[in-house]
Each structure stands twice: as C-alpha cells, then as structure tokens.
Amino acid sequence: xxxILRSLRVGDAVxxxxxxxxxxxxxxxxxxxxxxxxxxxxxxxxxxxxxxxENAMVQAxxxxxxxxxxxxxxxxxxxxxxxxxxxxxxKKPGESVICLPNRIAAWVEGExxxxxxxx
Amino acid sequence: MASRTDTNASKLTRLALLTALALTLNYLEGLxxxxxxxxxxxxxxxxxxxxxxxxxxxxxxxxxxxxxxxILGPLIGGSxxxxxxSLSGGALSLLAMCALCALKQKRSASVSLFGVSVAGAYFxxxxxxxxxxxxxxxxxxxxxxxMALLSVPAGLFVGLLAILAIRIEKVVS
Numbered sequence: 001x002x003x004i005l006r007s008l009r010v011g012d013a014v015x016x017x018x019x020x021x022x023x024x025x026x027x028x029x030x031x032x033x034x035x036x037x038x039x040x041x042x043x044x045x046x047x048x049x050x051x052x053x054e055n056a057m058v059q060a061x062x063x064x065x066x067x068x069x070x071x072x073x074x075x076x077x078x079x080x081x082x083x084x085x086x087x088x089x090x091k092k093p094g095e096s097v098i099c100l101p102n103r104i105a106a107w108v109e110g111e112x113x114x115x116x117x118x119x
Numbered sequence: 120m121a122s123r124t125d126t127n128a129s130k131l132t133r134l135a136l137l138t139a140l141a142l143t144l145n146y147l148e149g150l151x152x153x154x155x156x157x158x159x160x161x162x163x164x165x166x167x168x169x170x171x172x173x174x175x176x177x178x179x180x181x182x183x184x185x186x187x188x189x190i191l192g193p194l195i196g197g198s199x200x201x202x203x204x205s206l207s208g209g210a211l212s213l214l215a216m217c218a219l220c221a222l223k224q225k226r227s228a229s230v231s232l233f234g235v236s237v238a239g240a241y242f243x244x245x246x247x248x249x250x251x252x253x254x255x256x257x258x259x260x261x262x263x264x265x266m267a268l269l270s271v272p273a274g275l276f277v278g279l280l281a282i283l284a285i286r287i288e289k290v291v292s
Contacts, residue, residue, distance in 0.1 A: 007231045010228075012231055
C-alpha cells in the first residue's frame with residue numbers, strides 16, 4: 001500500500017486541484033448575479049424565461065406580442081376587447097403585465113424589495 | 120506479462136479480454152443501487168479496463184476499447200439512448216486521458232494513473248452533461264458541480280484499482 005502511495009506524482013495533485021476548481025467555478029458566477037428574470041406565460045404555461053437584460057420579441061398565443069427591451073417588459077400587440085394590457089409595463093421584480101381575456105401574464109422575477117405580493 | 124516483442128495477436132487478445140472486463144463491470148455497476156439517489160452518477164469502475172489498456176497496450180487499443188464499451192454498454196444495459204451519453208463522455212474522457220498519458224510517458228515523474236483516472240472521470244461527467252444539456256435543456260447544468268466534485272474521489276478510487284491490477288498482472292506473469 002505504501003508503495004502505491006509513493007506512485008503519486010505532483011501532476012496528480014495538479015489534476016485533482018484543477019478538477020475541484022473547475023467543479024466549483026460556476027458557483028462564483030451564479031452567486032455574483034442575482035439578475036432579474038423575465039417570465040411570460042400563456043394559460044398558466046411558461047413560454048419564455050430569460051434574463052430581463054436580454055432584448056426579445058415574444059409572440060404569446062395567436063393574439064398577443066410582447067417586447068422585452070431596456071430592462072422592461074411591455075405588451076406591443078393585443079387583440080382583446082379592452083386593450084388594457086397595452087399600457088402596462090413591468091420593470092422591477094414583482095411587477096407584471098397581464099392580458100386577462102387572452103390569459104397571458106408576464107412578470108419580472110428576482111430579488112426585489114418586496115417579500116411577497118398578493119393580488 | 121508481455122515482453123517487448125508483443126505480437127498484434129497477443130495485443131488483440133488482451134484487448135478482447137479487457138473489453139469483456141469493461142462490459143462486465145459496466146453491467147454489474149448498473150445493477151447496483153444508485154450511490155446518491157437523485158444524482159445520475161456511478162463510480163465508473165469500467166474505466167479500470169481503459170486505464171489498463173492505455174498503460175499496457177497504447178492509445179489505439181484504448182480508443183478501440185472505449186468505443187466498443189460506449190456502444191455496447193448501454194445496449195446491454197437496455198437503454199440505446201444512453202449510447203449518446205456514453206459516447207460523448209467516453210470521447211472526452213479518452214482525449215483527456217490520452218493527453219495526460221502522453222505527458223506521463225514523456226516525463227514519467229510528472230503524473231501517475233491516479234491523475235489520468237481523475238481527469239478521465241471529470242471529462243466523462245462533462246461529456247455526459249453536454250448531451251444532457253442538448254437533450255434536456257440548460258437545467259441539466261444543475262448537476263454539474265456535484266458530478267464534477269464526485270469525479271475526484273471516484274477517479275482516485277478507479278485509478279487505485281487500475282494500478283493494483285497492473286501490479287498484480289506484472290507479478291503473476
């Protein structure tokens with residue numbers, strides 16, 4: 001057994017340390033950025049989920065289109081009786097844009113100042 | 120064991136034996152209950168055969184062995200889709216192990232089979248995870264850190280087994 005331990009080389013330690021370091025690497029990145037996330041759902045099903053900082057145009061169902069731009073979600077197209085959602089914006093965690101007739105909801109997730117929100 | 124005047128036939132025979140060993144170990148390991156429930160990890164003892172092939176037969180034979188085991192292993196285990204995972208993991212891990220073995224042969228004091236085995240284990244996990252991300256989406260990356268961490272003790276253990284096996288073979292023959 002001792003002779004086997006003697007076959008250990010410097011390179012082995014290097015490999016082990018490298019593997020451990022590479023294993024822990026992602027932890028540093030994920031902890032650094034608790035960035036807000038934009039979520040869009042249709043009929044309760046999530047169809048879009050990405051960092052709020054990413055600009056995107058999302059078609060939600062057949063009647064609505066949302067735009068995520070400059071850290072803000074807004075509804076840019078909606079075929080519904082009232083068109084209320086067209087004036088809504090969601091910027092901070094907890095805020096939402098909702099089109100009730102077409103059952104579409106978009107909101108911002110992330111570390112906000114609010115512990116919880118009830119509607 | 121084998122003198123320097125190895126014929127191809129004797130190498131081929133030993134390759135066949137090692138392949139059988141790898142597949143058997145692979146199958147037996149598949150029968151064991153999971154080491155960590157909820158985490159798709161195995162010890163990877165079949166890699167003992169690949170390490171032995173690398174050490175005693177050379178890269179080309181080790182590559183052949185790896186290819187055979189990555190295709191046949193999942194088929195025997197009953198999950199053809201698993202071949203995608205094992206081929207990806209097997210290819211990456213083989214590349215890493217060959218690279219370290221080249222270093223080992225150039226400067227024998229620099230690294231041992233322990234290091235080769237740990238590198239193999241790490242890259243095997245990584246290769247499988249890449250397929251996981253491709254098939255199941257980025258959520259699969261959640262497995263990365265625990266899998267990569269566990270590849271260190273698993274690799275050390277498998278390396279120890281390989282070194283023991285090679286010593287025993289040298290004593291016996």
